Amino acid sequence: MTRPPIRGLYAIADTDVISVQRLTEAVAQAIAGGARLVQYRNKTGPADERERLAQSLATVCRQHDVLYVVNDDADLAAAVGADGVHVGRDDAPIAKVRERLGPRRLVGVSCYNDLGLAVQAEAAGADYVAFGSFFPSPTKPQAVRADIDLLRRARSRLRVPVVAIGGITPENGARLVAAGADALAVITGVFAQSDIEAAARRYAQLFEQRTDETKHSPT
Ligand SMILES: Cc1ncc(COP(=O)(O)OP(=O)(O)O)c(N)n1
Numbered sequence: 368m369t370r371p372p373i374r375g376l377y378a379i380a381d382t383d384v385i386s387v388q389r390l391t392e393a394v395a396q397a398i399a400g401g402a403r404l405v406q407y408r409n410k411t412g413p414a415d416e417r418e419r420l421a422q423s424l425a426t427v428c429r430q431h432d433v434l435y436v437v438n439d440d441a442d443l444a445a446a447v448g449a450d451g452v453h454v455g456r457d458d459a460p461i462a463k464v465r466e467r468l469g470p471r472r473l474v475g476v477s478c479y480n481d482l483g484l485a486v487q488a489e490a491a492g493a494d495y496v497a498f499g500s501f502f503p504s505p506t507k508p509q510a511v512r513a514d515i516d517l518l519r520r521a522r523s524r525l526r527v528p529v530v531a532i533g534g535i536t537p538e539n540g541a542r543l544v545a546a547g548a549d550a551l552a553v554i555t556g557v558f559a560q561s562d563i564e565a566a567a568r569r570y571a572q573l574f575e576q577r578t579d580e581t582k583h584s585p586t
């Protein structure tokens with residue numbers, strides 16, 4: 368089966384934002400709203416709970432043919448049959464993760480505001496790179512800030528898909544898509560909302576229109 372493309376709403380299900388009791392249902396709602404990728408981000412839970420939830424989200428994502436990525440932990444990603452793992456500067460190096468997961472699973476890499484890091488990540492075998500935070504993030508207020516122009520430069524320099532993250536709303540997200548973001552990674556804007564499905568739909572709609580800056584009017 369061919370894998371869906373890395374494009375659209377990338378919903379990050381963070382257990383600091385959504386309770387473990389509601390997590391699986393919340394992810395199902397985000398998918399119903401149009402999320403095309405899901406990441407499981409659990410920085411604090413005990414090991415048995417982390418694994419149980421990782422498995423539960425794997426099942427929901429598989430049922431809906433949505434890409435499923437585990438944050439930080441390649442062993443957990445492999446254990447639950449996830450599509451891939453996302454790693455940053457405090458996590459295992461790309462080569463180690465690739466060795467652990469083999470050639471078929473996705474490896475996503477945080478590149479913050481650094482195009483050079485992304486060029487290196489692509490050369491090292493990353494399947495996508497992520498930049499941000501583009502806006503103040505309620506989840507990671509101390510995150511380094513990235514400039515929207517970075518997306519344009521990344522788009523023209525890289526072949527791998529480019530993900531934007533950090534404080535993204537349906538309003539400010541349109542500018543990121545227009546500048547070349549293939550996917551918008553969102554926590555608060557989806558999972559801290561009372562109607563998760565409706566919130567997800569507003570992001571998904573940003574990918575339904577052709578918003579890129581090369582768009583031209585008919586002559
Ligand atoms: C899609 C996406 N982009 C960036 C991050 C951040 O990863 P990292 O820098 O490793 O920070 P933590 O999320 O682990 O705190 C991400 N998780 N997903």
Ligand SMILES: Cc1ncsc1CCOP(=O)(O)O
Binds near residue numbers: 500504505533552
């Ligand atoms: C994990 C991460 N890395 C940079 S910002 C961020 C958090 C994004 O969450 P939110 O969508 O709530 O700003």
Ligand SMILES: [Mg+2]
Binds near residue numbers: 438439455456457
């Ligand atoms: Mg990490």
